Amino acid sequence: QKEVEQDPGPLSVPEGAIVSLNCTYSNSAFQYFMWYRQYSRKGPELLMYTYSSGNKEDGRFTAQVDKSSKYISLFIRDSQPSDSATYLCAMSTTSGTYKYIFGTGTRLKVLA
Amino acid sequence: SQTIHQWPATLVQPVGSPLSLECTVEGTSNPNLYWYRQAAGRGLQLLFYSVGIGQISSEVPQNLSASRPQDRQFILSSKKLLLSDSGFYLCAWEDGTDTQYFGPGTRLTVL
Numbered sequence: 001q002k003e004v005e006q007d008p009g010p011l012s013v014p015e016g017a018i019v020s021l022n023c024t025y026s027n028s029a030f031q032y033f034m035w036y037r038q039y040s041r042k043g044p045e046l047l048m049y050t051y052s053s054g055n056k057e058d059g060r061f062t063a064q065v066d067k068s069s070k071y072i073s074l075f076i077r078d079s080q081p082s083d084s085a086t087y088l089c090a091m092s093t094t095s096g097t098y099k100y101i102f103g104t105g106t107r108l109k110v111l112a
Numbered sequence: 113s114q115t116i117h118q119w120p121a122t123l124v125q126p127v128g129s130p131l132s133l134e135c136t137v138e139g140t141s142n143p144n145l146y147w148y149r150q151a152a153g154r155g156l157q158l159l160f161y162s163v164g165i166g167q168i169s170s171e172v173p174q175n176l177s178a179s180r181p182q183d184r185q186f187i188l189s190s191k192k193l194l195l196s197d198s199g200f201y202l203c204a205w206e207d208g209t210d211t212q213y214f215g216p217g218t219r220l221t222v223l
Contacts, residue, residue: 004155032210032211034211034212036214041200041217041219042216042217043118043202043214043215043216043217044156044202044214045214046211046212046213046214049210049211051210088155088156090156090212092210098144098146098161098163098169099158099171100158100212102155102156103155104154104155105155
């Protein structure tokens, strides 16, 4: 079993839709959770960073962590064609471990 | 603000040739530095990380090596490339805040 599982997609949605992207994980020691957006042939760009359980909102993006279910989500409201990219989740255990585990990424297409 | 550079952006090399990829970071001091390889459908594979000049930790045994000759410079090398070394190489930095910031990447094709 992989430490982090992420549906590869592609996920196609119409413009304006609410998008839900998810990752599950098996290591209960993970405490730091990140979402990255990666456009084709570019490096990943940090979108959201959360510590422990709960929600965090930034503009159209909301990151949600449910440690009891070992499940994290990224919601995108009012999706735009410019949101079309691959979204990677990442997580690490205690601070300073230098080891971040990444999901394989979900490819999102927002159709105009 | 901090900036991370990688070069070259694209590289095509024959099997058995040497490799040198460079990464530099601006606007921060003593960052933790990382090299990853990204292959389609396999996510990011951590290759090396460094917490300081001359301090390199290897995560995956292979024919690649890394060096950190200066605080904000990280180099990925190989003496002889294999076909399996093809991929998208990403450098990242982290300043102790538990989040990583990635460079633009180098796409390496070994023929």
